[in-house]
Amino acid sequence: MAKVTLDRETFKALASDVRLEILKILDGKKMSLNEISNVMRLNKATLHEHLTKLNEAGLVKKNSREGHKWVYYKLTWKGESLLHPENTKIVVLFTITFISLWMGIIQLLFYARGTLVSLGSGFTPSRFFAENEGGGMMDTNVTTSSSKILSSLPKNTRIFLDENTGVWKAVYQNPMFLYVAVICFVVFIVLLCVSIWRLWENRSPKL
Incomplete structure (x- = not known):
């Protein structure tokens, strides 16, 4: 107590x-x-x-x-x-609970947004990919220079054409953000269950 x-x-x-x-x-x-x-x-x-x-x-x-x-x-x-002597602890516990939820949402947004990766001036898309400027997965039929650029890109990277600038860009989605988001959501669920249980136990007057 x-x-x-x-x-x-x-x-x-x-x-x-x-x-x-x-x-x-x-x-x-x-x-x-x-x-x-x-x-x-x-x-x-x-x-x-x-x-x-x-x-x-x-x-x-x-x-x-x-x-x-x-x-x-x-x-x-x-x-x-x-x-109810546990009131302060319960308030702190609920605060930490929703902070973990907020952190999870932020990490998920970071993952979804991704990080722009420079393809360099030497990147030339294949004829097939150039005809499909709407974006998608890169065709393997590319120039040697482009092939080297592609091989240097990390996994979870998607390539698209910026219609405003006409430049090909790549976005890297770091899976670490996704892992951290999942951990935060799990922590949120656990803490929420504990908080509700403590609140239920604290409902009766102790005097």
Whole structure:
């Protein structure tokens, strides 16, 4: 279980069973003084005194809107952390989870985009390939110079004609980006399962 540091004011606020019960009632909800009074069957004046002490300790905050007479009470992050000590760890875990997803998407985009590779001025496509300027796989019937250029290209390289410049270009798709993307997606799935499990386990108040 995660450790929660308590100051003197918090200790004083938690010294009452009534105030502990108020924290549990407000867990995940915001309620008015009347609603809390009806649930706990306490006098409103007494209840207001307890809520004031919880508010001073930073465990409960008041929400009120201008023009509305009703004041609603809800737990602060500090108050929620007392009931659910794993909250901070779960938030960090979910953050790392979605960072891994984002990294995976970025790596996948890098792989799909590829890297432009210079073919040099000596590259001359074959007659067959020249007649199919829409792009595709390079015909093996090329000049000697072009053949050397092709043999020097790494795998996962596709060749196309830039219609704007009329220059033949090659794009290299580095498989490392794809491998890293797959790893990131696997990490995302594992962390997401762990995060959901921790969140489910942390749903019940620990006080």
